[in-house]
Amino acid sequence: MNRAQPAAVNPLRDPAALTRSTAFLLALVVLWPLLVVAEFKPGALFDPQNLKTTGSFLAGFLPPETGAEFLSHLVRATLETLAIATAGIALALLIGIPLALLSTRVLAVAEIGPGPGLRRSQFIHYGLRALLTVLRGVPELVWALLFVRVFGLGPAAGVLALALTYGGMLAKVYAEILESGESRPARAILEAGGSRLQALLYGLLPGSAQELTSYTVYRWECAVRASVVMGFVGAGGLGQLMDQAMRMFNGGEASTILLTFLALVLAADALSGFLRQWVGRAGTDGRVAGVSGGGYVMALCASLSVLASFSYLNLGFGELFSSESLRLMVGFLVSFFPPELAVGWLSRVGYGVIETLAISAVGTLLAVLGGLIFALPASGRYGLLAGQASRFVLNALRSVPELVWATLTVLSVGLGPFAGVLALALHTTGVLGRLFAESLQNAPAAPRDALLDAGARPGAAFLYGTLPEVTPQLLAYSLYRWEMNIRMAAILGFVGAGGLGQLLYFELSLFRYAEASTVIAAMLLLSIAVDATSAALRRRLA
Amino acid sequence: MSCNLEQISLTHSNGFTALAGVSLSLHAGERIAVIGPSGAGKTTLLRLLGAAVRPSTGGIELLGKNPWSLPVTELRRLRSRIGVVHQAPPLPQRQRVVTAVLAGRLGQWPLWKSIASLLYPLDLAGAQAALERLELGDRLFDRCDRISGGQLQRVGIARVLYQQPDLVLADEPVSALDPTLAQQAIRVLLADAEARGATLVASLHAVDLALAEFPRVLGLKDGRIVFDLPAQAVTDQLLHDLYAAESAELPTLSKEPRFSAHSVEAEAVLRGARCR
Structure with missing residues (x-):
């Protein structure tokens, strides 16, 4: 065999050395500023x-501070935090589900053919995507900061902020999940004259219900973390207590609150992990037709905790959306x-x-x-x-x-x-x-x-x-x-x-x-x- | 510098007895092939000789020392003098061939040198020389997941050549190579061991290769040594008894099982391209 011997001509060198050293120098040049x-x-x-x-x-x-009065404050704030997260997610679902349905292309009958109304359908699709981008592109804490100025201090601002940001996120991810699955069943239903909702229920949900539920639970877990800090802008919950403790340099209270964070986040972690595992197992039992008994129990628990959250927070949405506050809101918006x-x-x-x-x-x-x-x-x-x-x-x-x-x-x-x-x-x-x-x-x-x-x-x-x-x-x-x-x-x-x-x-x-x-x-x-x-x-x- | 096994038995935690009462004595510089049907205990024997598993009972002496009575650093030093060629080379997919070969001397290098060599390969010539003996000199800077199964197996051999251990253990080292390459690779291992006076123990599936190339052949079956003879003394009868349960035919190079189906063709294509 008569192969060329590059090694003999010039001494052996690592061809990657130049790229590596360039990358290293470049990293230094970028890192410095x-x-x-x-x-x-x-x-x-x-x-x-x-x-x-x-x-x-x-x-x-x-x-850590363990005075009875402080502890009762702490318990109230913890419950408020959980309630803000739960109520926020519930409202986010209210916003997110319809938006997800409307912006999922697989469910658009006009895409078949293409049929009549395609322009309108695409217009809605891209318009909604843009709206979703704005909703979730502005951080929830900024929404909260703005809402506090309209609705005053308290949990209402936190709940609404979560609802908007998480509504946008849920809509986007729901649409992605729905579109990533098998689309032919939904398409077949649309082609057979079914409606958008029918195509969803019979064509898409069977394949993606698990993933959707699992993602929703994960979002709730994120909402708990998010609502912990809502209080820093005055939107209620544990954060507000923490803010006060920090302002007064009260280390004992701060350490008790931090321990509560630890417990809360770990508990939310564990609950979410358990629920997602449960969702993952659901449906593997072939003998149960439709939703199993456990499913009804879970749904009941979820609804009850949403109801409990709203009644605990006592948001008074009626007043929030009175003509007086609406006028205020519009005026506030215009000033931007x-x-x-x-x-x-x-x-x-x-x-x-x-x-x-x-x-x-x-x-x-x-x-x-x-x-x-x-x-x-x-x-x-x-x-x-x-x-x-x-x-x-x-x-x-x-x-x-x-x-x-x-x-x-x-x-x-x-x-x-x-x-x-x-x-x-x-x-x-x-x-x-x-x-x-x-x-x-x-x-x-x-x-x-x-x-x-x-x-x-x-x-x-x-x-x-x-x-x-x-x-x-x-x-x-x-x-x-x-x-x-x-x-x-x-x-x-x-x-x-x-x-x-x-x-x-x-x-x-x-x-x-x-x-x-x-x-x-x-x-x-x-x-x-x-x-x-x-x-x-x-x-x-x- | 000899190795001795004295009535070694090894029972796995699941109750399976892989080796039962094996006694074996290896002299420095000896070259031995281990043959036997699947599940005979060939891999376990090599792992014992590599101080990778502890025998359940019996006495063991590797390169003149009992590995399991040594302190940690001494055991590490002993292990650095033992090189293993694995059937499926345990090389990280994204590592480059040069790094995989140089890793053979990690046991001898100080830590600073191991780290420095990750930034720039410190012994390019050494790695190149080891690879060239297996006709892989042009693969020095390829990634391990970009070469064929047969080439990867030879990179594993090159690593041990680079390590220069006193005891070389090869576990089906040529199972992914075509007959010609397999013979070549075995001869490289044998020549290297002979030149350095190192001991070589290779388990082989191909009986003809073992008999043709190795002076001493060990027959293993059901965790026991059936025969331990010079190659010319191994009779057909002995071999047929050894493989009785498996099939009427003896496993040879051309009927060698491959652990990677595509590698044979890939090898042929590459070699053909090179010769043209």
Whole structure:
């Protein structure tokens, strides 16, 4: 065999080296300005003044407040939080289901043929998609902040905010689920003269009911987390109590509330996990025709808890939608137009967008590192005790919402984007650590074991045997979390942690609605851009 | 530097006895083929010799040491002197061939070197040399999931060549290769062991390959050693008794089972293309 021997001509070199070093340098070049914009100064953590403030506040954490009066407040606030989440989801369903039905193309009879009314149908379809984008593109906390100004302090603003944002999300995801399944049964019913609703009930639901229910339960779990922080903008629940405790530097109350967060989030997690498992099993028993007895019981429980939530919150929607408050609402809405478009203001908003991106990027990057550090013991490779301990830390980190972390980090490093970076990093470390640990546990063991059997150190065996197997998944999780963190970084400013949120909060408190309107538009655009980018990325990676 | 097994038995946790009362003595530099029907305990025997499983009863001595009485670092050092060629090479899909080969010396490298080599392969020439002996020199920078099953199996062999262990254990090392390549690969392993004075134990499905290439042949059945003889002393009768339960015909190279169906054709195509 007479093969060319490139090795003999020039010395052997790794062809990937150039790409790798370029990528590394590029990453440094990008990272540097990000760190500058995010005001990344770890030194601020150890500033004596900050240390003293944080120290004395944290010292107050022990013992947690257990006074009877405070506890009764706490119980009421916890119930209110749960009620806000449940009532919010119920209203979101009311908004989301019809919108999902109308925007699902598989259910459009005009698409067949194409038949008459195609233009109208497509017009409705794209119009609704745009409406949904606006509904879910504006973060729920911004909606809440706006509603508080119309309806006053209290849970009503929180419920409505959840209803709008989650309505938009549910409609979008429902439509996606419905369209991703087998579409021919629905089509056959439409072709046989059936209506949109009939095609849904007989053609689409049988295949997708499980996934729809499961997603709804998951959304409820998210709503619980979201309603925990609603109180920071005055929309009721535990957040309001936390806000008060923080303002008065009452460490004992804060630690009791944080423990309640932990319990609440873990309980919601467990309940949601149980319900989704139950939904997954439902229908596997072939002998039951139609909805099983358990299904009726579950539906009854759900309806009862929705009713209980509304009666507990006592929202008085009648008054909310009286002609007086409607007039107020319209007037409020009008004051946002036209948005302020002066060049100076636009450049400030532009900088806010960059700052938001920087906060999210640096925060996520730190969380990836932290997640890896905790995932190793959490996946059980340093013994049972280390595993349990690190899993507890991860649970605690992720059970405290980003916004609550931000109120704490603002105390320890001062107002500004760096506090936001830390808050995102802390919460996301908890989330990513858990996901990373799961992937590490599921990674094939053979490559690592083979290296261990050949005398490799555990660290080296991990780097050469396990890491290459899990890298794509870790990367996918990190990108997904970064996407969520961009949205989150946009509102962390409500408690003073930089980014677009700080601008919005400031302008709203000065009643400068035209300026605020520009910031909200920027948030919306940012959210749309993130959506489009991640969709494109996903398509490429798939 | 010899290895000794003394009345070794191994019973798995599910109650299945993989090996029963096996005694075996290997001298340094010996080259031995292990043959026998599926489920005879060939893989278990190799895993025992690789200090990867602990025997239930009996005494074991590898390269002059009892692995299960050594402290952790000593055991690690011993294992780094034992190289295993796996039937299905346990290589991460996204790892590059060069990294997979260099990983053979992780047991000898300090940790800093293992990490540095991930950033830039530190011994390109060494990896290249090992691969070239198996005619894979041009695959150095390919990813492991972009090469055929037969090539992957040879990458696994190249890793052990690069490791340069004192005891080489090969578990069906050529099961995915066509007859010509299989013979070639076995000869590379034998020549390498001979040149370095290393001991080689290979389990093989192809009886003809074992008899033609190895001086000593071990017949294993139902977890027991049926015969342990020089190759020329192995009679047809012995072989037919050994494989009695399986079929009337003896497994040979051309009737070798493949663990990857497409690899044979892929190999042929690639080799054809190269010769043209």
